């Protein structure tokens with residue numbers, strides 16, 4: 001066996017350190033959330049783009065595909081990229097969607113839509129979408145109350161009409177606002193769509209004591225059904241929390257231990273004017289500017305965990321991991337006491353309650369006896385990559 005030889009440079013030789021290129025993106029994957037327009041054909045009462053008057057403020061994308069390409073080459077060439085088309089209503093700018101899909105044939109694609117124009121999408125687009133997130137608010141009455149008369153039926157009809165032409169999954173994305181949203185309504189969505197992802201609305205006036213009790217009663221029913229089902233009950237927040245409790249490394253591996261909504265690590269929301277922000281609900285805040293496609297620069301996300309946030313002292317920390325960072329930032333860094341009392345703390349209370357309800361059913365024992373197919377989907381479901389996981 002020969003001895004390895006080490007060469008030392010001659011003292012007169014100048015040694016240059018290898019340049020360490022540190023990417024502003026943490027991890028190997030990145031989600032490019034491209035806002036194809038800020039206009040929308042609906043007027044949902046709680047739309048988060050309403051904050052800072054963002055809705056309708058930018059019609060079409062003002063950078064060219066070549067400019068985006070230069071940005072991708074400079075900042076994302078080492079990453080696995082997946083693109084979510086977002087808005088406004090992204091399908092109002094279908095030409096842009098088609099152009100991007102053609103330009104990046106190896107990327108994964110997702111669409112976040114209100115579903116009203118789904119039936120206009122050509123086969124080439126539908127067959128290339130890994131997942132469609134359809135915004136819906138619960139049952140017919142509640143959805144139509146927020147979105148306009150007839151919208152619930154139109155969206156469900158459109159989803160059924162394109163089902164056979166969609167190669168990927170359909171996920172109902174429910175903003176859980178109303179205290180009248182029932183177990184039956186969410187359960188119905190679970191049988192209509194492949195998955196249901198629900199998130200508690202960030203609305204003041206929502207979390208009165210009676211409303212909290214009603215939401216908790218529905219949570220209990222959903223968790224009971226999850227553990228009583230023979231097949232996997234496709235409620236993403238329950239699936240994700242069970243996964244995180246049984247396989248804790250899954251809660252951290254794509255996020256470097258930070259929030260699972262990806263805002264601190266690997267999601268870039270690109271506005272139609274090319275400006276980049278980590279959270280789509282904070283594109284009005286100049287301190288959140290993270291980059292610019294047109295000027296071709298990118299820095300690490302400014303939306304990071306902060307010592308004033310309470311997560312380190314919370315029982316849910318190991319599986320919740322600080323969702324939502326926007327809420328925590330506004331409540332604990334900006335010190336908006338009213339928002340904290342009326343929105344953030346009640347939502348954290350509901351998240352902890354959901355975790356305790358899951359513990360009542362012994363998720364480890366459930367997982368141990370679950371069929372392999374159920375375990376696999378619970379562990380690897382691709383939809384976790386596209387949503388915040390925590391409600």
Ligand code: SF4
Pocket residue numbers: 310311314315316317320321322323324328347348349351352
């Ligand atoms: S429940 Fe709230 S305080 Fe607890 S870890 Fe989650 S976001 Fe942080």
Ligand code: SF4
Pocket residue numbers: 261262263278279280281323324325326327388
């Ligand atoms: S969960 Fe994440 S992406 Fe969603 S609003 Fe909160 S910080 Fe923004």
